[in-house]
Structure formats: C-alpha cells, structure tokens
Amino acid sequence: MATQKPALAKGTRDFGPKEVQKRKYILNSIESVFKKFGFMPLETPAMENLATLEGKYGDEGDKLLFRILNSGDYLKDLKEFQNNTSIDTTNLPSSTGNVSDLDSKAASKFISEKGLRYDLTVPFARYVVMNRNDITFPFKRYQMQPVWRADRPQKGRYREFWQCDADVVGSDSLINEVELIQIYAQAFSQLQIPYQIKLNNRKVLAGIAEVVKSVDEMNTIATAIDKLDKIGEAGVKAELTNCGYNDSELNTLFKIISLQGNNEVILQELESLLINSDIGSKGIEELQYVLRLIPNLTPVILDFSLARGLSYYTGCIIEVAATEGSLKSSIGGGGRYDNLTGIFGLPNVSGVGISFGLDRIYDVMEELNLFPNTVNRASSTQVLFCHFDEATQEYCLPALKVLRDAGIAAEVYPDVIRKKPIAKQLDYANALNIPYAAIAGETEMQQYVFNVKNLQTGEQTLIGTEELIRLINPFI
C-alpha cells in the first residue's frame, strides 16, 4: 500500500504526555471536589440514538450533530423508500430515484440513526428517565467526558472537547445552589486560579422585564443583555430599540442592570425597584437566601446583566470568570432548570447544575503558570538506570525492581548503546526531565553501588539501592 501522510481530522487534537498530565491534574482536582460534596460519577456512551439528541438543541444544534452512517447496506432503506410511491412524501425527498433530487437533510434520516453526544445534559436526562426506578433522589451526579459538535473549527473552539458537569435532580432546595457555588470556590482555590463568581436569577430577569415592559419580554431582554460584553450598552440599546423599546424603558432597564455596590446594598435597591413584581421579589428572596448561606469571603458578586444564553434556566444562574491574565472569559457556568426530563416522559423534575470549561481552565493555568512542577513533567520516572553493556544492564534490574516495589517510578534504558552510551542515555533522561540517573559501570557493579547523578545540579554520589531510595523519598 502507498505511503500516506497522516493528518488529524479537522478540529480535533492529540494530547501528548505533557498535555494529558496537565489535563488530568485539572480533571482530578475537580473530581475530588465533586466527590467531597457527595456527587457520584456517571458515564454515558459517545453514541446516542438521533431520536434522543434531535430537537434538544434548537435548529442550530441539530445542524451541529455528528451523524453516524448506518452500518452495512445503509442505502437500502433510502432505496426502498424511493421505490415505494405509496407512502406519504410530504416534506420528504422526491421519489424519482434520482440522487440529484435528494436533499441532504431529508436523506439523512434514512441512512443515519445514531449521532455523537452533543453535551452531557441530554444523555443525563435520558439516563435518569431510563433508570428512574433504581435511582435514589435527590440524585447528585457528575460526568466528565468528551462531546462533539460539527462547529467551524477556530482558535479555542474544537469539534471534540470535554465537559465536566455536576447536577442535582429531584430537589428544589436552594441549598443545592449554595453547594454548587462552594464547589466552584473549592475547585478554583485548589487550582489556585484567581476567580470571581457572578450570580443572577432568571426570576429577577423576569421581574426586570415586568417593570421595564412586560414579563413576557424576559427572553428578549435576556438575549439582548447577554451580548453586553460583546456589543456594549449602545449595541444592546440599538437591538432593543429595534424590538420596539422606547427610551424610557431602556433607561429603566439600564438603571437596574448597572446597579453598583456590595451585594447587600444593590439587592436592597433592586428590592424597592421590583416591589411591584411578584416574580422579581421571589427572585430577590432566592438570591438573598443563597448569599446568606455561602461562606464568608467567597468571591460572589451579583450581576443583573448576567443572562446566560440558554433559555431553559428558570432560577439562579451562575457564571465564573478568571480575574487575571489576558483570558478573562468564562471558565464555568450553570443554573437551575425545570422539567429537564419532561421530554423523555418524566415531568416535574427540577434540576440545578454547573459545568467546568476544561479547555479554558487549561489555557488560564498555562498563561498564569499555575501547574505545579510535578505536573509539568511528561514522565513520572524518578530514576533512569544507565549502563554500558549487557552485563551492567542486567546488574540494574534487581535494583530497578526494589525501587518500584518501594513505590518509586523508575526505568532502565532498554537498549545497549555501544557508542557514547552514557551521553545518549542522559539525553533521554534530560529530554524527559527525569531527575536522577543511576549509572552502572564495571566498578559500580563490583562494589554493589550506582553512580547516582542529580541531573539538575550535576552532583554525583556512589550509593547503594537503599540509599538511592532514601535520596528520592526520605519518608520511606
């Protein structure tokens, strides 16, 4: 077969040893916090039936689903359909049998019935409904897995990326919101990322809409102010003017969402502004409760312009941003939603959840140099055993085993090198940032020792295996 120049599929990435170590460091940190808060792991398959995925993410989302071609003779059903003129052809491809008349969207239902997971929320809802009789509610689950979207790839946006979600379903209590905010606080403190948590409530947004124009306008207002960061006050005002808002309405709106001061003060001011809105007052009450129960010093600020795009949120909405570095973008977000599982036949299950943006967190930590030194190494190896020939290599093997049995990651250079053996082996150790080389020559072998070289300082010492272990881990 001819030689191929291999390439990655567009929008996908390999993660080499260094990147995996760092990504796992982040994932493990977040996971340890999830567990400490009583969340349990769930993993769902990459492939879901299209019936599960379609219609859940809007028309735009449906277009971004990766569809999997049916196995075997996948054209069979399409041909059968096209040869059968007795069935209803409304909204379906023509039955002329001519491929030129086919429409990609219409044809796909005949040749594809599975797709790749687009997020973790819909598979979670499916899981909950399918296992409703075995699950103990409230069900606190976390899930850390890749998802796929056929988006146009660009800097920082990939077609395969990880999501890390924690959700509670089957509990209306605001204690869950308090807990999820603390999960953010603990995880980002543990990762040493400077962060700020923004908090708002959809009911407050509804109240604002009611006071400004009408409660039905909530989505219009939310959609517009969601773009405040990108298009500025003038842009938002222009958009709402187009939607029929007058100056007085816009001034009321911006007076509210620009409230300044500490959380307590602006919540009091908002209370008087929304005094005539029941739903707004309920939202304020929820925010007051959550803020009161969050431990002191948690960096949470109210932001009434926070809307978060997805309209399925119904209560508190949360967003976290890094506060240092050039990447001040969102590193996490979430909120409360009602009726997550309704579409799958289990109505009235309220849920609240948060998500961590692994790629963004990675970029922030990289820029701020927050990965610990141990994580910055691709290899876990502490000692490389180096040698000159078969005999000295074999001499290394029992010591290698003793080190590993003591829990120390170690390796022996596998090949016997005839020309400049030590230089070549130290090159390998240095390339992998291995801290120690234990060199075995004729002399060392006769004395039952190794010439142990600290590859950072260059310091060398002739020691036996037990001393070598203590050198690396004095606590053993």
Added chain:
Amino acid sequence: MATQKPALAKGTRDFGPKEVQKRKYILNSIESVFKKFGFMPLETPAMENLATLEGKYGDEGDKLLFRILNSGDYLKDLKEFQNNTSIDTTNLPSSTGNVSDLDSKAASKFISEKGLRYDLTVPFARYVVMNRNDITFPFKRYQMQPVWRADRPQKGRYREFWQCDADVVGSDSLINEVELIQIYAQAFSQLQIPYQIKLNNRKVLAGIAEVVKSVDEMNTIATAIDKLDKIGEAGVKAELTNCGYNDSELNTLFKIISLQGNNEVILQELESLLINSDIGSKGIEELQYVLRLIPNLTPVILDFSLARGLSYYTGCIIEVAATEGSLKSSIGGGGRYDNLTGIFGLPNVSGVGISFGLDRIYDVMEELNLFPNTVNRASSTQVLFCHFDEATQEYCLPALKVLRDAGIAAEVYPDVIRKKPIAKQLDYANALNIPYAAIAGETEMQQYVFNVKNLQTGEQTLIGTEELIRLINPFI
C-alpha cells in the same frame, strides 16, 4: 414535542455510579503500574480521517468502522461526481444519477470522510509519525480510551468499549518484553486477580512451520492452532488436512505444541527439535533471554500453541488469562511487531506492546468478588447531615464545611422534609451506603453537638464536630 421513550443505542452501555467507581479502580490500578514503569500518557481524538483508519484492519475491519456523515450538504460531492462523466468511473458507482444504482460502499467515500477510532494502535502510529521530530525515542506510551466497532452486539461484546494499551516504539531490546510481562504481573497482583501469563514467539512458530512443512506455512499453522481452544485437536487437524497437510506433518506439529514440563525443560526439547531452523533457534534464544530476566515466581508458562490472531506480530507474543472463576478467558495480550509506522511513511520502527481487557477484568473481579469495600460504594460520602427544619439544616452547614476542609466527603440532605424527616433522610443514606448520619434536632443545636448514628451498627453518640472528624478518620 411528543414524549419519547428513550433508549440506548444498540450495543452501548451507561455506567452508573457503582460501575464507574469499579471501572476507575481498575483503570487507576493499571495506570499506576504504567507510570511506575516509566510509560507516559497519550490521548488521541475519537474521530480520525477514514484515510488513517481504512486498510489497517483487513476487509472485515473496514466493514466494522463507524463512519461519520460529512456535515452540511454531504450529498453535494456525490451529486457533483454523478453529474461529471469525464472522471474515471472504474470501481466507482454508476453515473446514471439514479440512487438505485448506487452501492453503499462506493457511495460512502463521497458522503463520509471521518470514522470512529477502531483501536488505539493505529492512532498511536499516526501520532508517532506526525510527531516524530519532537518525540524522544524509545517512546513508552500508554493510552486508555474507548474504541468503537460496528460488530453485532452480543453478551460481553459491545460496540463501544475501552482499551488500555502500553507500547514501546523505537527499541529492539528484549528488556521491553521483560518489562511488559512485569507490568502484567504487577497490575494483576495489585488487583488480586489469579492469573497466568502465556508466552510464545512468532519466530518459534516460523521454526515449527519450517520443521513441519515450510517456513511460509507459518500463518496457516498459526491461524489453525489459534483455534485449538475452540475446535480442539481434531478440528485443527481437519482444518490443516484441508490445507494439504499429511498425517506425518500433523504428528510432528502436535508433538511440538503439546510439549509438557517446566519452561526450561520444554525449551531444551524444542531446541533439539528445531535445531535445523535458524529462525526457530533465534526465537528460542529470545524466549530464553526473556525467561531468564523475569523475576522468579512470576507465573509465566511457555505455550507453543499460542498464536494470537493478528499476523503483524513478529517476535514474542504474550497472553494473560484468569485462572479462577468461570471466566477463564483472556484478560490481556500483546507482542512485538515490526514496521508499525511504515504505512504512514516512517519505516523500520519496531514496537512491542500489551493490552488490558477492561471489560473482561471487570467481569472476573465481579465474579471473584475482588473489589474492595470502598470501591463497592457508589457514593464517597462518609457523613450525611440530617435535620428537621430550616433552622437545624442551617445549623449543619458550618460543621459540613469543617468536615470537608478536613478532607472528609460529606453532604447535607438538601430538602427540608416535614413528614417523617429522619426516616426519609436515613433511607437516602442507606440507599447510598453512607456509613454515618449526623442528626441535628433542637436539643443537639442548643448543645452544639450532633446525634451521630453508625448506620451499620445502629450505635448512636452525641458528639461535636471535632469528635465526629476523629470518629471518621482517627489519623487526622
């Protein structure tokens, strides 16, 4: 939208909290051994270009690839092709424009250019070739990720399953074989699985073929004796008779592959039987070297009938089986292969690798009851704080935080229950196998204590937060 009854895609599985805990226990055990032996992690994307995947797994494998439909107007290229009669149509679908004349296989090259990873070896080879200038060789990598095959689902065979591979590329040394065998030994000892490692060498198989009939017959013989477990000696003989083997040849073959005794003895006997085969003698030499360097007491036995299906192996071949329980099937396998990366333009890179069968290991451990108690719990929570009303619930929160700050996983029941509150909350704790409940009533709140109940023994004690921490972890 109408209610849907949700289902899993055929051949896929959800892993609920208990299963994830157990699977992660296995994966983490294996990973810790990989790291101790100096292997570094790699992760490749789920989607690969079909150009990378096709032609690597034989015709059967190509059929089992999951192909992803191109995004957008995926029929465009197919239409264009069909409207363009000037291009070469040899071996391509007819250009009549009639879908009935299309063949699924031929059409797919127009509508799909990506597929799901079929194994971890081909993506690894692609990675090595693409990153050849940045990789330090020998490159020791491990990779633990799901793969997808459009196989007919059946008991124990899934369309999405995990592989856990460790490979060394760029080293011819047999020390790697010795190391990989020790990785198996350490990992299965750590998991407490009773196991046996079978060892053979393709060069020995070639030698046997040479002595029996001709060295070119190696693949025929290997393919036949690979089925010994399934079709027995009579079956294998029948198959080889069909291939033109006579009784004398079959007797020689079975005399060799039935050799009994300890490794040293049968290797000596084999040595004299293969004395006239250079390649056979080389294989014996390799086996002798590996066996000599493996630490004593490692349960390795020679098995000259071990062939392992895939014909790309060229040196040692390894297989591990559990030795207890009803599932005596293979739980791992591997071997040395040459020229893994040749197809991608990097010739003469030798590699050797092993694979762990996660699903099989899981089933064996489940049957033999080998999962530790801590892993058998779905939740990590040690203490559930229980309460009667808003006031007692709030009273729990500072204690909850102190426990978590001490590293103890804990949670508070989020909802306030009016009717039989403690019964309901203890049901939750028992369902999740949470070992302790810390109950806060009016009296406890006034005395700054909790009524802590050991949910296994029923024992109750009134203690403060510090005592509670010491009760759960006396070493803090």
